[in-house]
Amino acid sequence: MRISTKGQYALQMMLDLAVNDNGEYITIKSIAKRQNLSEKYLEQIINMLSRAKYVKSTRGAKGGYRLTNSPDFYTVGMILRTIEGSLAPLSCIEDENECNQVERCLLCELWSEINDAINGVIDHVTLADLVRRYQDSVGYDYII
Amino acid sequence: MRISTKGQYALQMMLDLAVNDNGEYITIKSIAKRQNLSEKYLEQIINMLSRAKYVKSTRGAKGGYRLTNSPDFYTVGMILRTIEGSLAPLSCIEDENECNQVERCLLCELWSEINDAINGVIDHVTLADLVRRYQDSVGYDYII
DNA sequence: AATTTTTCCTATTGACATACTAGGAAAAAG
DNA sequence: CTTTTTCCTAGTATGTCAATAGGAAAAATT
Numbered sequence: 169m170r171i172s173t174k175g176q177y178a179l180q181m182m183l184d185l186a187v188n189d190n191g192e193y194i195t196i197k198s199i200a201k202r203q204n205l206s207e208k209y210l211e212q213i214i215n216m217l218s219r220a221k222y223v224k225s226t227r228g229a230k231g232g233y234r235l236t237n238s239p240d241f242y243t244v245g246m247i248l249r250t251i252e253g254s255l256a257p258l259s260c261i262e263d264e265n266e267c268n269q270v271e272r273c274l275l276c277e278l279w280s281e282i283n284d285a286i287n288g289v290i291d292h293v294t295l296a297d298l299v300r301r302y303q304d305s306v307g308y309d310y311i312i
Numbered sequence: 313m314r315i316s317t318k319g320q321y322a323l324q325m326m327l328d329l330a331v332n333d334n335g336e337y338i339t340i341k342s343i344a345k346r347q348n349l350s351e352k353y354l355e356q357i358i359n360m361l362s363r364a365k366y367v368k369s370t371r372g373a374k375g376g377y378r379l380t381n382s383p384d385f386y387t388v389g390m391i392l393r394t395i396e397g398s399l400a401p402l403s404c405i406e407d408e409n410e411c412n413q414v415e416r417c418l419l420c421e422l423w424s425e426i427n428d429a430i431n432g433v434i435d436h437v438t439l440a441d442l443v444r445r446y447q448d449s450v451g452y453d454y455i456i
Numbered sequence: 457a458a459t460t461t462t463t464c465c466t467a468t469t470g471a472c473a474t475a476c477t478a479g480g481a482a483a484a485a486g
Numbered sequence: 487c488t489t490t491t492t493c494c495t496a497g498t499a500t501g502t503c504a505a506t507a508g509g510a511a512a513a514a515t516t
Contacts, residue, residue, distance in 0.1 A: 169313055169315060169399045169401060170402065172474065174474085174475080176402070176419065179419060179422075180419065195490090195491070195492090196492080197490095206475090206476065206477080208476075209475070209476055209477085215492085215493070215494080225491095226484070226491085226492080227484055227490090227492040228482090228490060228492075229484060229485040229486070231483085231485090231491045231492060232491075232492085244422065252313065255313045256313070257313060257315045258315055258320070274327070275323060275324065275327075277445070278323075278437060278442070279315070282430060282434065285429040285432055286313070289426050289429045290426065293422065293425070298422070302418055316502090317505090318504080341461095352506065352507075353506080355464080356465095356505090358463095359464070359465080362463090362464090369462095369463060369464090370462085370463080370513070371461090371462055371463040371464075371511070371512045371513055372460090372463075372511090372514055373460065373462065373513060373515065374461085374462085374513075374514060374515090375461075375462045375513065377463090458516085459515080460516090461513085461514080461515090462513080463510105463511085463512080464509100464510080464512095465508105465510080466508095466509095466510105469504100469505085469506075470503100471503085472502085472503080472504105473501085474500080475498100475500090475501105476497105476499090477497080477498080478496085479494105479495090480493100480494090481493080481495105482493075482494100483490100483492080484489100485488100485490080485491100486487105486488090
């Protein structure tokens, strides 16, 4: 039941882009430095976010990334699912064919309840919420 | 974010033991047949439950397994954690050393909220609840 | 006493996922 | 034309998952 580092880093980058937005494009290099993460690995991850049109990019000098939309557009769920695929605890929740007896399967009911609980959090919290928490706590030396 | 087959099968076995309890020991063989699962694999899993004292066993002919306690003793969380370890979405939730800045880490707050949501379900639903759901729906040909 | 049935224990395997690293092509700016 | 940056693909080490396999120990039956 773990969220992968890719998922974590994706959120971390999106939050970094939101917090450090100054109208210019932000390089992977600077994000990697701030967050103390592998540049090459972050590249791969942000490419997935780029293909999902969650960030826009330009190449070359003065290039980098920016959020496509404002932070309140993105829920945590949108970002995590782009990277991790479904976050359902079992495939029978999302795939019709997996458990071909879902409607009369006791445990599928339980997995579904867990799934709803997770979604209740991640589809409710937005990037803007996280930014706000960050801003509210800057004086207290919060980190991402 | 998947629950492993071990976790699923563990719950399935515990529920099978609860539902089919008739005062005698129940063999792995019969559980495997009813649930259509690998006998040898279930053996390994139930051994973990046995070591946790969630089931008691006797060897030899007429041997098998029984629940140690009544079904309302066991929460789904107890059973799953015995098999899967912690169900926290990130290790920083349970290990002190993982993120050494938890108290000022924004994302750790988020992981913690997800963790609480999951626990809210699994620590609330008991094996007895599942048995009840099963009994209530026997006429409708429910499966485990 | 021998046989059968069952749990107990450990080792092995194949497939897949995870978390990266590496190298180079393409494009934009100066 | 040089530098900076994104874009794209391949490789790799490590670990986890989902089993399978084989046999020892114990309890009941014959």
